[in-house]
Amino acid sequence: MLIRTHTCGELRDTHVGQTVNLSGWVNAYRDHGNLIFIDLRDRYGLTQLVFDPEDANEAGAANTGDKHAHTGMMGDADKLRNEDCIAVRGVVRIRRGGENPKLPTGKVEIVVQQLDVLSKTDNPPFLPDDNSTLPNEEIRLKHRYLDLRRPSMQKVLGTRSKAMQVIRNYFAGENRFLEVETPILYKSTPEGAREFLVPCRNMPGTFYALPQSPQLFKQILMMSGCDRYMQICRCFRDEDPRADRQPEFSQVDLEMSFVRRDQITEMMEGFVRRFWKEMCGYEVPTIQRMSYRDAMEDYGIDRPDTRYDLKIKDISTFAARTEFGVFKSVLEKGQDRPRFNSKRGVVKAMRVPGGADKLTRKITDGYSSLAQRFGAGGVAVVKVIKAEDGSPKLDTGIAKFLEPLKADFIREVGAQIGDTVLFVADTYAIATKAIGELRQQVARDMGMIPKPGAEGGPWNFLWVLDFPMFEKNKETGKWIAMHHPFTAPRDDQRDLFVNADVNDDDTLESIVSAGYDIVLNGSEIAGGSVRIHDRAVQAKVFQLLGLSPEQAKEKFSFLLEALSYGAPPHAGIAFGLDRLIMHICGTDNIRDVIAFPKTQIGADLMTRAPSKATDAQLKDLHVASTWVEKPS
Numbered sequence: 285m286l287i288r289t290h291t292c293g294e295l296r297d298t299h300v301g302q303t304v305n306l307s308g309w310v311n312a313y314r315d316h317g318n319l320i321f322i323d324l325r326d327r328y329g330l331t332q333l334v335f336d337p338e339d340a341n342e343a344g345a346a347n348t349g350d351k352h353a354h355t356g357m358m359g360d361a362d363k364l365r366n367e368d369c370i371a372v373r374g375v376v377r378i379r380r381g382g383e384n385p386k387l388p389t390g391k392v393e394i395v396v397q398q399l400d401v402l403s404k405t406d407n408p409p410f411l412p413d414d415n416s417t418l419p420n421e422e423i424r425l426k427h428r429y430l431d432l433r434r435p436s437m438q439k440v441l442g443t444r445s446k447a448m449q450v451i452r453n454y455f456a457g458e459n460r461f462l463e464v465e466t467p468i469l470y471k472s473t474p475e476g477a478r479e480f481l482v483p484c485r486n487m488p489g490t491f492y493a494l495p496q497s498p499q500l501f502k503q504i505l506m507m508s509g510c511d512r513y514m515q516i517c518r519c520f521r522d523e524d525p526r527a528d529r530q531p532e533f534s535q536v537d538l539e540m541s542f543v544r545r546d547q548i549t550e551m552m553e554g555f556v557r558r559f560w561k562e563m564c565g566y567e568v569p570t571i572q573r574m575s576y577r578d579a580m581e582d583y584g585i586d587r588p589d590t591r592y593d594l595k596i597k598d599i600s601t602f603a604a605r606t607e608f609g610v611f612k613s614v615l616e617k618g619q620d621r622p623r624f625n626s627k628r629g630v631v632k633a634m635r636v637p638g639g640a641d642k643l644t645r646k647i648t649d650g651y652s653s654l655a656q657r658f659g660a661g662g663v664a665v666v667k668v669i670k671a672e673d674g675s676p677k678l679d680t681g682i683a684k685f686l687e688p689l690k691a692d693f694i695r696e697v698g699a700q701i702g703d704t705v706l707f708v709a710d711t712y713a714i715a716t717k718a719i720g721e722l723r724q725q726v727a728r729d730m731g732m733i734p735k736p737g738a739e740g741g742p743w744n745f746l747w748v749l750d751f752p753m754f755e756k757n758k759e760t761g762k763w764i765a766m767h768h769p770f771t772a773p774r775d776d777q778r779d780l781f782v783n784a785d786v787n788d789d790d791t792l793e794s795i796v797s798a799g800y801d802i803v804l805n806g807s808e809i810a811g812g813s814v815r816i817h818d819r820a821v822q823a824k825v826f827q828l829l830g831l832s833p834e835q836a837k838e839k840f841s842f843l844l845e846a847l848s849y850g851a852p853p854h855a856g857i858a859f860g861l862d863r864l865i866m867h868i869c870g871t872d873n874i875r876d877v878i879a880f881p882k883t884q885i886g887a888d889l890m891t892r893a894p895s896k897a898t899d900a901q902l903k904d905l906h907v908a909s910t911w912v913e914k915p916s
């Protein structure tokens with residue numbers, strides 16, 4: 285076999301006259317009478333090969349002295365097809381057919397003297413060509429080896445590999461984080477999602493759980509004196525299918541000892557700055573901070589997309605003065621300070637600049653269906669148009685109810701001629717959620733989301749801080765930790781927390797945690813918290829979450845014990861690696877940034893995982909299946 289001397293992306297006019305060996309795949313094949321042109325492709329690029337009996341004989345004669353050797357080679361070249369894997373030896377010359385400025389190797393071509401056909405291709409289900417129409421994703425995933433040959437996919441793999449290098453350099457290199465691997469065979473962690481279980485043959489009837497994250501191991505590492513920990517790790521969550529989720533995904537997992545919130549946010553901001561600089565040459569400015577409360581009030585979501593300027597306003601006080609029945613009935617039970625548990629009502633408004641023209645009746649009718657999906661009754665609409673005398677006039681929708689208070693209304697929402705104002709009235713939780721979702725849809729409909737520039741972006745980063753410690757699970761009515769149960773209350777909340785009673789909903793809802801997220805363009809790219817390092821505080825959290833002392837001991841005795849032997853104050857965070865790469869590569873499809881992803885229902889179409897276990901395997905594992913095959 286010819287061993288390559290160069291890659292397919294390497295040769296330039298400075299190599300002219302040299303004899304080189306290249307290996308790769310036939311990317312394109314052109315037969316020009318007795319000349320054959322091939323674009324040879326490998327991970328690094330494309331190089332043009334020429335099979336020319338005349339030139340090849342001239343060049344080759346010097347080497348082999350055999351004038352007839354090339355007849356066989358021309359015959360083999362003639363039979364080459366796209367995606368055959370070959371190696372060649374030849375001489376670099378300036379392209380006779382003129383330069384191809386699109387290729388870095390576009391000045392030269394190789395006159396082939398020797399061809400090794402390393403592996404022929406059967407008729408492939410598709411060609412890995414970014415310029416032609418690709419088959420559907422199912423076929424691409426089934427033949428992932430072909431799909432990954434595409435230059436754009438190779439680029440993503442390269443970006444991901446570089447990202448991991450930048451991450452390691454920053455944390456493990458410069459900042460002396462210790463890279464530690466934590467177990468994959470683990471036990472249940474209370475982070476909310478359903479878990480994957482692995483039956484344990486040697487301890488019949490017991491199961492490992494695959495980690496949702498290495499949360500407790502990294503905390504234990506702090507208690508073990510590791511000081512700073514990092515890991516690029518795989519996490520597993522058996523969640524319901526969603527387009528942007530994978531059952532296994534990668535996190536950049538981090539933890540630091542002897543820090544409070546500001547030290548960790550500073551370290552992470554430094555990382556974000558380094559990462560964007562090295563990955564796409566972008567200088568991240570100081571990351572703005574926003575409280576959870578403000579995010580929910582102004583944007584209706586805890587991960588606001590701040591690339592566009594659409595704000596939500598609570599206009600309950602004004603709305604109570606109108607005669608509009610829906611507003612009245614929602615506000616009847618009185619207004620309240622914003623509380624998620626509250627059954628009382630609010631009226632939220634969003635001014636859409638320039639919406640009067642763009643948001644047609646059909647579009648705004650669709651908004652009502654959207655709001656209904658989140659439990660709201662619908663969306664009320666009013667347009668601000670120009671009256672004949674040039675003054676603002678309220679039109680359509682609920683205009684007649686607002687007309688008597690027009691001047692106040694316009695002042696209240698800052699409306700201008702040409703705007704549409706949208707309203708959702710409901711309990712605080714429903715109205716906030718519904719109008720938050722609506723805001724994103726309006727931004728899409730109004731074309732407010734900026735298109736990425738040459739370097740990607742625009743990148744709007746945001747710290748969201750001061751999350752509530754607890755929230756009520758809608759289905760069970762029980763209190764759960766908003767981040768996870770190892771998150772500490774913010775320093776100034778300690779007294780409130782220590783005195784909190786599990787039945788005191790008002791207090792529990794108001795306790796603020798020392799958690800933080802980094803949000804980028806409306807998606808959460810990292811989340812973490814200052815942790816509890818005091819055993820009594822941890823025990824109290826378990827109690828408030830409804831765990832009896834016995835249950836807490838059964839599940840977390842190792843943590844509670846470790847907390848009893850001199851645990852340092854510590855804090856951590858985890859970045860979603862797949863999300864980071866999606867942002868850098870400008871794709872919305874998580875499967876495009878993972879070499880071997882799973883489908884929405886968790887299937888690997890190439891290897892056909894998951895698959896059935898044999899009866900013998902199940903017996904060995906002491907597992908019986910209750911699954912009944914449905915008749916087809």
Ligand code: ASP
Pocket residue numbers: 496497498499538811812813856857858
């Ligand atoms: N373990 C958390 C998560 O996976 C992150 C953290 O708190 O560090 O979301």
